[in-house]
Amino acid sequence: MLDIPDVxxxxxxxxxxxxxxxxxxxxxxxxxxxxxxAVFLEALRVIERLAPVDAGVLIQGETGTGKELAAHALHxxxxxxxxxxxxxxxxxxxxxxxESELFGHERGAFTDARQANRGLVxxxxxxxxxxxEVEVMTPxxxxxxxxxLEDRNYRTVGGRSIQQSNIRVLASSNIDxxxxxxxxxxxxxxxxxxxxxxxxxxxxxxxxxxxxVLAERFLDRLAEEHRRPAKELGADAIAWMLAHDWPGNVRxxxxxxxxxxxxTERQTIHLGGPGQGGAASDCGGSAIDFRQTFYSAxxxxxxxxxxxxxxxxxxxxxxxxxxxxxxxxxDRGSLQKLVKKHGILGDRFKLAASEPxxxxxxxxxxR
Numbered sequence: 001m002l003d004i005p006d007v008x009x010x011x012x013x014x015x016x017x018x019x020x021x022x023x024x025x026x027x028x029x030x031x032x033x034x035x036x037x038a039v040f041l042e043a044l045r046v047i048e049r050l051a052p053v054d055a056g057v058l059i060q061g062e063t064g065t066g067k068e069l070a071a072h073a074l075h076x077x078x079x080x081x082x083x084x085x086x087x088x089x090x091x092x093x094x095x096x097x098x099e100s101e102l103f104g105h106e107r108g109a110f111t112d113a114r115q116a117n118r119g120l121v122x123x124x125x126x127x128x129x130x131x132x133e134v135e136v137m138t139p140x141x142x143x144x145x146x147x148x149l150e151d152r153n154y155r156t157v158g159g160r161s162i163q164q165s166n167i168r169v170l171a172s173s174n175i176d177x178x179x180x181x182x183x184x185x186x187x188x189x190x191x192x193x194x195x196x197x198x199x200x201x202x203x204x205x206x207x208x209x210x211x212x213v214l215a216e217r218f219l220d221r222l223a224e225e226h227r228r229p230a231k232e233l234g235a236d237a238i239a240w241m242l243a244h245d246w247p248g249n250v251r252x253x254x255x256x257x258x259x260x261x262x263x264t265e266r267q268t269i270h271l272g273g274p275g276q277g278g279a280a281s282d283c284g285g286s287a288i289d290f291r292q293t294f295y296s297a298x299x300x301x302x303x304x305x306x307x308x309x310x311x312x313x314x315x316x317x318x319x320x321x322x323x324x325x326x327x328x329x330x331d332r333g334s335l336q337k338l339v340k341k342h343g344i345l346g347d348r349f350k351l352a353a354s355e356p357x358x359x360x361x362x363x364x365x366x367r
Contacts, residue, residue: 027076031069035210039202046199051077059172061201064251067172075128083127091136106158124167131171149193204246209315218257237271239308
């Protein structure tokens, strides 16, 4: 029997179509597209502008930056929000079953085709079909997709009639497709079809204190899901996270928070030890260069603590100096001098919207 892989993204729950259209703030909050950095907020603004345009969008960004979430947001905020959102794992599209997976097949179309099967295109009818990681598509798969994108017509394997689809096609890539075109491994005409509009999801290392905001959100949700007491980040953990490059981006951060939440017995999470790539002191503090003099090392540790504390404080208070001073228990003038000393700008922490996030039902996902 042929082993037919499931090229759709797996989902833990079947989701229902929302009864009312949601605002951009509600959609972003529900999907977990959370952040306060200028570069991230600009990406969200681009998504808002592109969503109502019923055209293809190429979503670019490193692995783990939230490209599928961006695609989901484009769907939820677009004119097809009430229909299906079907994500496709391009790496699992086998050449020998390519047309069957995409367009479906009739009973008896090939060996072991004991019953008719609706393809992914038909499952996404009226909604959105999202091709994730198009850079891994084989040459043959690129040709098939290009032909389909030209007029949206297709025929099921073993079928006789030509069918017309009504779907929006989104795609993502974590590699520069222009470079692949120059290397001859990706078709330029397919790139033109996919890259009608584009948005780039920024890497976490360029998003400043968003890592802290996201980490606290993950910890709150983990406490709720596992019914355990809430945990908080220590000053050393904040300093380490702000200095980390995050090659795995938000996915790496989420996995790290899950591991630390489940394995750390204390209420406060400490990072910077050998397991996190740092050289922490024996007492669990920030990384220390022991080649320095005592006073130099102390000054460096104090400066790192101040930066970490202020960054966390400004993130919590959305860049409001007066509120931050009250939370920190200090006067506004002293806090403002410290913020200026470390080059921390309050404006970058201001929220995109003033209303609190609400959890609402998400649109239906086809399994």
